[in-house]
Amino acid sequence: MEVRVGVRVEGVVQGVGFRPFVHGLATGLGLSGLVGNDAGGVFIEVEGAPDEVGRFLDGLRTRPPRLAVVERVTTRELAADGRGGFTIVGSDASGERRALVSFDSATCDDCLREMRDPRDRRHGYAFTNCTNCGPRFTIVKDVPYDRPNTTMAGFAMCGPCAAEYEDPGDRRFHAQPVCCPSCGPSLTLRPATGDPLAGAQAMLADGAVLAVKGLGGYHLAARAADDGAVAALRARKHREDKPFAVMVPDLAAARVLCELSEAEEALLTGPRRPIVLARRRPEADLADAVAPGNRDVGVMLPYTPLHHLLVTEPLVLTSGNVSDEPIAHRDDEALSRLGGIADGFLLHDRAIHTRTDDSVVRVFGGRTLPVRRSRGYTPEPVPIAAGRPVLACGAELKNTFCLTRDGRAFVSHHIGDLENHETLRAFEEGIEHFRRLFDIAPELIAYDPHPEYLSTKYALDQDLPSAAVQHHHAHIASCLADNGVDGPVIGVAFDGTGYGTDGTLWGGEFLVADLRDFQRAGHLQPVPLPGGAAAIREPWRMAAAYGVPDDLPVAQRPGWSTVAAMARSRVNAPLTSSMGRLFDAVAAVLGVRDRVNYEGQAAIELEQHADPTERGAYPVSLDGTSEFTVAGGDLLDAVVADMKAGVPVPAIAARFHNAVAALIVTAASRIRTGTGLGTVALSGGVFQNMLLLERAVSGLTGEGFEVLTHHRVPPNDGGISLGQAAVATARG
Numbered sequence: 001m002e003v004r005v006g007v008r009v010e011g012v013v014q015g016v017g018f019r020p021f022v023h024g025l026a027t028g029l030g031l032s033g034l035v036g037n038d039a040g041g042v043f044i045e046v047e048g049a050p051d052e053v054g055r056f057l058d059g060l061r062t063r064p065p066r067l068a069v070v071e072r073v074t075t076r077e078l079a080a081d082g083r084g085g086f087t088i089v090g091s092d093a094s095g096e097r098r099a100l101v102s103f104d105s106a107t108c109d110d111c112l113r114e115m116r117d118p119r120d121r122r123h124g125y126a127f128t129n130c131t132n133c134g135p136r137f138t139i140v141k142d143v144p145y146d147r148p149n150t151t152m153a154g155f156a157m158c159g160p161c162a163a164e165y166e167d168p169g170d171r172r173f174h175a176q177p178v179c180c181p182s183c184g185p186s187l188t189l190r191p192a193t194g195d196p197l198a199g200a201q202a203m204l205a206d207g208a209v210l211a212v213k214g215l216g217g218y219h220l221a222a223r224a225a226d227d228g229a230v231a232a233l234r235a236r237k238h239r240e241d242k243p244f245a246v247m248v249p250d251l252a253a254a255r256v257l258c259e260l261s262e263a264e265e266a267l268l269t270g271p272r273r274p275i276v277l278a279r280r281r282p283e284a285d286l287a288d289a290v291a292p293g294n295r296d297v298g299v300m301l302p303y304t305p306l307h308h309l310l311v312t313e314p315l316v317l318t319s320g321n322v323s324d325e326p327i328a329h330r331d332d333e334a335l336s337r338l339g340g341i342a343d344g345f346l347l348h349d350r351a352i353h354t355r356t357d358d359s360v361v362r363v364f365g366g367r368t369l370p371v372r373r374s375r376g377y378t379p380e381p382v383p384i385a386a387g388r389p390v391l392a393c394g395a396e397l398k399n400t401f402c403l404t405r406d407g408r409a410f411v412s413h414h415i416g417d418l419e420n421h422e423t424l425r426a427f428e429e430g431i432e433h434f435r436r437l438f439d440i441a442p443e444l445i446a447y448d449p450h451p452e453y454l455s456t457k458y459a460l461d462q463d464l465p466s467a468a469v470q471h472h473h474a475h476i477a478s479c480l481a482d483n484g485v486d487g488p489v490i491g492v493a494f495d496g497t498g499y500g501t502d503g504t505l506w507g508g509e510f511l512v513a514d515l516r517d518f519q520r521a522g523h524l525q526p527v528p529l530p531g532g533a534a535a536i537r538e539p540w541r542m543a544a545a546y547g548v549p550d551d552l553p554v555a556q557r558p559g560w561s562t563v564a565a566m567a568r569s570r571v572n573a574p575l576t577s578s579m580g581r582l583f584d585a586v587a588a589v590l591g592v593r594d595r596v597n598y599e600g601q602a603a604i605e606l607e608q609h610a611d612p613t614e615r616g617a618y619p620v621s622l623d624g625t626s627e628f629t630v631a632g633g634d635l636l637d638a639v640v641a642d643m644k645a646g647v648p649v650p651a652i653a654a655r656f657h658n659a660v661a662a663l664i665v666t667a668a669s670r671i672r673t674g675t676g677l678g679t680v681a682l683s684g685g686v687f688q689n690m691l692l693l694e695r696a697v698s699g700l701t702g703e704g705f706e707v708l709t710h711h712r713v714p715p716n717d718g719g720i721s722l723g724q725a726a727v728a729t730a731r732g
């Protein structure tokens with residue numbers, strides 16, 4: 001007996017070759033019926049023997065196309081009509097806009113083969129793509145995801161491309177950005193010199209800095225082995241120390257630069273293609289200015305056809321911006337803003353709709369630990385509890401926002417530091433874009449209670465019920481949502497600064513938290529932040545705040561006595577319990593760094609100095625009963641004593657890291673005794689410190705704790721919006 005079943009497939013199922021896949025699967029099993037797209041995803045009707053229909057449903061779930069994410073398959077029985085044949089029906093744009101746009105995906109092997117085949121009509125073509133790869137999120141302007149709603153709208157398909165687009169048996173069936181040299185985008189080089197690609201490569205070989213229009217924005221490129229070119233790039237970009245990422249032609253070249261684990265290689269070669277921070281080989285041929293004073297280097301593989309054609313040796317490929325401005329993504333803005341940096345421009349005429357930076361990840365314990373979640377990940381949703389639609393506005397630095405609907409949290413691309421007009425505009429436009437793209441009308445707005453954050457001001461300007469979510473609670477909730485856990489847990493939130501419920505600046509926090517609420521179980525003893533924001537830029541001020549002895553080298557610098565007095569009198573010196581600032585103080589005392597050029601620099605360099613073989617640690621003790629405090633000053637005293645005893649800096653830096661890890665274990669054990677909780681969530685920017693993270697996780701697991709770390713969103717403030725959304729959802 002024949003049966004007919006109606007099937008609905010939800011998730012990332014449009015623009016990823018799902019209908020041809022369904023067509024092939026059904027006809028291969030001898031089933032008849034139809035498949036089509038609508039705004040809710042893919043709808044299917046299949047008819048045939050019950051066993052074959054069962055196999056069909058299995059295949060849908062277990063063998064979807066490369067870029068598809070099948071979130072839900074629902075079925076209903078229909079009356080068999082015995083008509084035979086299997087057809088792909090037209091799109092239906094009515095109804096709800098629930099279909100999900102895929103992330104931008106690295107060029108697939110089939111497309112690469114065509115580009116390298118001299119007989120193929122796409123030989124050497126820099127915009128080759130298909131349903132399994134290519135631009136998506138960065139070019140989509142509206143839904144449904146169809147060519148007229150992308151920045152490919154202006155390119156009319158030629159006959160051969162249209163034939164591929166219309167053929168259900170073709171790899172490019174309904175690939176919206178499909179194109180070829182005769183109908184698609186093309187490259188230009190300024191100044192012009194014949195073939196743009198050859199000209200660009202010649203400029204790079206000559207030591208030039210080249211601006212290259214990419215997928216989510218402009219990059220600045222220079223030969224990574226060329227000291228002069230990389231130093232020039234650094235000077236012109238006003239980026240003094242922050243490491244540059246390097247794009248290498250292939251995995252073999254990555255292995256020459258870095259020691260890579262299996263997990264790191266899988267990330268490098270996968271469809272998302274983030275920058276992977278990996279251990280640099282000492283003998284790697286990289287200019288000193290690529291990643292000064294860093295044992296690691298950020299490396300990535302080509303992810304667009306243009307990269308594959310352009311990159312024949314390691315190139316520094318860094319965001320096309322000046323210092324802290326957002327990455328340039330429009331041609332006019334790139335030409336004016338990057339004109340003083342780049343010697344030339346490699347341009348193309350496919351517009352970038354949404355500015356999207358490269359993602360940055362590490363591998364920790366064999367799993368992804370995101371540092372910046374953007375291109376290749378956005379807009380893939382993170383699953384959370386269902387509830388009212390929420391807009392979460394994120395924090396100030398490394399801002400992302402997040403919109404939720406039907407159990408999905410759409411965490412935005414990296415917006416950047418909300419400190420200037422450009423990033424604020426990207427934030428506001430991004431929210432509007434996501435609302436349209438995912439058809440979300442938020443009923444609740446979540447924000448950080450810090451009164452000075454632009455994201456907070458934005459939230460309070462909206463005509464919506466609002467929910468304030470304390471910064472460190474948001475960090476822990478972010479880690480819980482990241483792991484699909486509700487809590488309660490012991491939350492350890494260590495970062496630079498966040499606004500506390502008592503009006504002081506928190507950042508060395510031990511919480512008992514679930515998604516709904518939290519209690520402060522303990523924290524680092526507050527110290528003054530002399531000069532406020534100035535103390536964040538100048539770590540030596542934190543050494544003064546901790547009152548280290550006046551005979552240390554750090555105390556000999558100009559301004560010391562003034563700042564020390566400021567700290568003692570508490571004038572212009574708000575209190576902070578920040579763990580990041582304790583790292584700053586130690587870095588300054590050890591002479592590692594007394595002034596920073598980017599957020600977290602002193603702590604990063606302190607970690608780089610630490611000797612990983614050193615197992616010693618300084619003693620730490622907790623005082624207080626209901627809300628314990630930890631004396632950070634004791635740790636500094638121990639650091640100073642070792643320094644005066646002539647202990648080498650790498651050993652002291654390591655002992656300090658080990659002490660902070662031991663402190664986490666001691667504090668968690670105290671909280672476990674009082675509450676019976678056995679799970680610890682680690683979040684906040686300080687946990688980007690791999691030495692601390694590794695020591696803390698091994699210490700905690702050694703004491704029988706279950707430990708939650710981040711895998712989907714960063715532990716830094718880029719993950720705050722997800723945490724805010726999770727808390728607002730739990731509160732309802």
Ligand SMILES: [Zn+2]
Nearest residue numbers: 108111130133
């Ligand atoms: Zn492809």
Ligand SMILES: [Zn+2]
Nearest residue numbers: 158161180183
């Ligand atoms: Zn064409």
